[in-house]
Structure formats: C-alpha cells, structure tokens
Amino acid sequence: DAGVTQSPTHLIKTRGQHVTxxxxxxxxxxxxxxxxxxxxxxxxxxxxxxxxxxxGRGNFPDRxxxxxxxNYSSELNVNALLLGDSAxxxxxxxxxxxxQYFGPGTRLTVT
Amino acid sequence: xxxxxxPDIHITVSEGASLELRCNxxxxxxPYLFWYVQSPGQGLQLLLKYFSGDTLVQGIKGFEAEFKRxxxxxxxxxxxxxxxDAAEYFCAVGADNxxxxxxxxxxxRLMVKP
Numbered sequence: 001d002a003g004v005t006q007s008p009t010h011l012i013k014t015r016g017q018h019v020t021x022x023x024x025x026x027x028x029x030x031x032x033x034x035x036x037x038x039x040x041x042x043x044x045x046x047x048x049x050x051x052x053x054x055x056g057r058g059n060f061p062d063r064x065x066x067x068x069x070x071n072y073s074s075e076l077n078v079n080a081l082l083l084g085d086s087a088x089x090x091x092x093x094x095x096x097x098x099x100q101y102f103g104p105g106t107r108l109t110v111t
Numbered sequence: 112x113x114x115x116x117x118p119d120i121h122i123t124v125s126e127g128a129s130l131e132l133r134c135n136x137x138x139x140x141x142p143y144l145f146w147y148v149q150s151p152g153q154g155l156q157l158l159l160k161y162f163s164g165d166t167l168v169q170g171i172k173g174f175e176a177e178f179k180r181x182x183x184x185x186x187x188x189x190x191x192x193x194x195x196d197a198a199e200y201f202c203a204v205g206a207d208n209x210x211x212x213x214x215x216x217x218x219x220r221l222m223v224k225p
Binding site: 004033035041042043044045048056058090092099100101102103104105107 | 115147152153154155156157160201203212213214215216217218
C-alpha cells in the first residue's frame with residue numbers, strides 16, 4: 001500500500017507570495033494533520049482535519065489555513081510568506097486515534 | 112498543556128554498543144507516547160507507541176521503550192546499535208483533550224562510530 005504522499009517535494013517562494021502544499025493520506029485514513037519542522041527543531045502541530053472538519057489548530061497565525069476534500073486529501077495554504085516560514089512541512093494521516101503516519105514532507109524555502 | 116523534553120541533543124555510540132535515549136514528558140493525565148525516527152531530509156517513521164497496558168513496549172528495528180509514570184519518562188533503548196541507526200530521534204506525546212495533536216521534543220541526533 002502507498003504511504004502518505006506530499007507534493008511538491010521542494011519549492012522556493014519569495015516573501016509576500018502565497019503557497020499551497022498538498023497531501024494524500026494512506027488509503028482508508030480519514031484524518032490528516034499538518035506539522036511545521038524548522039531546521040534543527042521538532043515538528044510543531046499546525047492543523048488536524050477529520051472527515052473534512054477542523055478538529056485542532058496549533059499556535060499559528062491566520063496566514064495559515066487548510067482544508068480537507070471529500071477524498072480525504074488535504075491542502076495547506078500559507079499567505080504573505082515570511083522568511084521564518086521556511087521549513088519542512090509534514091503531513092500525517094491516521095486511522096486510529098493518535099497513531100499518525102508521516103509523509104516525506106515538502107521543503108519550503110522563502111527568499 | 113503537554114510538553115516533551117529530550118535532554119540529550121547529540122549522542123555518539125560505537126556500533127554494537129547499547130543505546131538509551133531519554134524522554135521526559137509533562138501531562139496531567141495518562142499520556143499517549145511515541146518515538147519517531149527521521150533520516151536526513153526525510154519524514155518521520157513511527158518506531159513504537161504506548162497507549163496503555165504493559166509499560167515495556169516493543170517496536171520495529173529492535174527498539175523498545177519503557178513508560179515510567181513515577182518519573183514521567185519514556186526512554187528508548189536498543190541493546191546493540193547498527194550503523195544504519197544513525198538518525199534523529201523524536202519523542203512525542205498526545206493528549207485526550209487535544210484531538211490528534213502531537214507535541215514533539217526537540218530531538219536527539221544519534222551518531223554511530225564504526
């Protein structure tokens with residue numbers, strides 16, 4: 001079975017631009033979570049969606065938003081990019097409560 | 112709010128030696144505890160988890176971890192380290208009242224000497 005997939009793998013954006021990151025969960029998983037991992041740190045929780053509804057939100061500004069589609073895939077959107085948004089963005093899917101499986105991540109560089 | 116501390120930022124062990132990575136958590140109720148491993152530039156792979164029951168849990172790749180409520184710890188162990196174990200290791204805690212949110216520690220980078 002395919003694991004969690006994320007696209008794109010890498011991207012470079014300029015300050016002030018907008019970015020959309022995509023995630024496809026493991027087949028049968030209905031929950032998707034997003035995490036931001038700044039270089040040298042542990043991942044930080046951004047959002048969790050279950051059955052297309054937001055179930056949790058971390059301490060991130062309103063520039064960050066997400067949604068989940070009927071096929072359970074998800075998008076993370078970030079507006080007005082800042083240099084500090086440069087990070088590895090990880091998507092995780094889960095079937096059972098709390099047991100999350102992570103994708104390879106999208107490396108975002110903001111210049 | 113829950114928190115996780117991994118006191119050791121870097122650890123170096125010789126191949127074949129035993130390993131213990133420390134993890135301390137802060138949470139008022141029974142936590143859900145996890146260890147993940149991350150190779151450079153990669154996502155996170157789940158090594159093992161503790162939800163309830165037996166406090167000694169076995170994971171993949173020969174790893175095990177022990178939940179000690181009295182010490183608020185969930186240390187990861189392996190009896191004999193292989194060169195391929197070199198990676199970053201993250202301890203994480205989940206909480207009943209926080210949906211599916213995991214709180215991660217800062218990570219421990221493991222280096223293996225030949």
